[in-house]
Amino acid sequence: MSDPGTLDAGLSALVDALDAATTVTVLTGAGVSAESGVPTFRDAQTGIWARYRPEELATPDAFERDPDTVWQWYCWRRQLVRAVEPNSAHRVLAALERELPDLRLVTQNVDGLHARAGHRDVIEFHGNLFRDVCHAEGTAVELEREHDSVPNCPRCGARVRPGVVWFGEAIPADALERALTAAEACDLFLVIGTSAVVYPAAGLIDVAHKRGARIAGINPDAAALDARMDIRIVAPAGDALRAVHTGMGFSE
DSSP, rough: OOTTTTTHHHHHHHHHHHHHHHSSSEEHHHHHHHHTOOOOHHHTOGGGHHHHHHHHHHHHHHHHHOOHHHHHHHHHHHHHTTOOOOOOHHHHHHHHHHHHSSEEEEEEOSSSHHHHTTSEEEEETTTTEEEEETTTOOOOOOOOOOOSSSSSSSTTOEEEEEEETOOOOOOOOOHHHHHHHHHHOOEEEEESSSOOTTHHHHHHHHHHHHOOOOEEEEEGGGGSTTTTSSEEEESSSHHHHHHHHHHTOOOO
């Protein structure tokens, strides 16, 4: 096991693990997008949203009670994400998808930055901020323009909501099934930018671990790298992945 305080040793171990792996599954969290400037749910909100906690807005009950406020909050979040760009972590993972024989990416992030970086197949565990769905039917809705207030579903007339997973809701069945399959099939499971303690996402690590996969973690917070991990790298995701990519003989 690599020493979590020795960055060079951890990077070298991860390079070797990626070179040896047949199937790699990656789980990314908010820490990856934070390096692009996307606020995490733990960050303080700003402006008119400073008086709210995310847990008060990202729920089905909040949408039923005050749909326009919830909708406008998500419009604000969309503006924040549109103003940033994918960072080195996003770009390296997109490159590794092309360069490795079988790499699968599961993300807890809803910002779409992995796809913007060129990643072709992203399993979006918590949905996507830029998709809209019918609140009644759960089906995708294509809106012709941006709406300042909650639009209605053109099929049934129910309210349209952001296509994300709210607190208290289940992970979409397709995303959960694909993520579990990826965790079961891999021989290297890489956890980046997430504390990996919130279930069901953290359960993917348990699945991979029980199947005998090596577990590697990258996080600037050493406390987020737990005992299940064979390789622990204490560093920002972009810095670590860029160094690993170079160590494998690739350029970003």
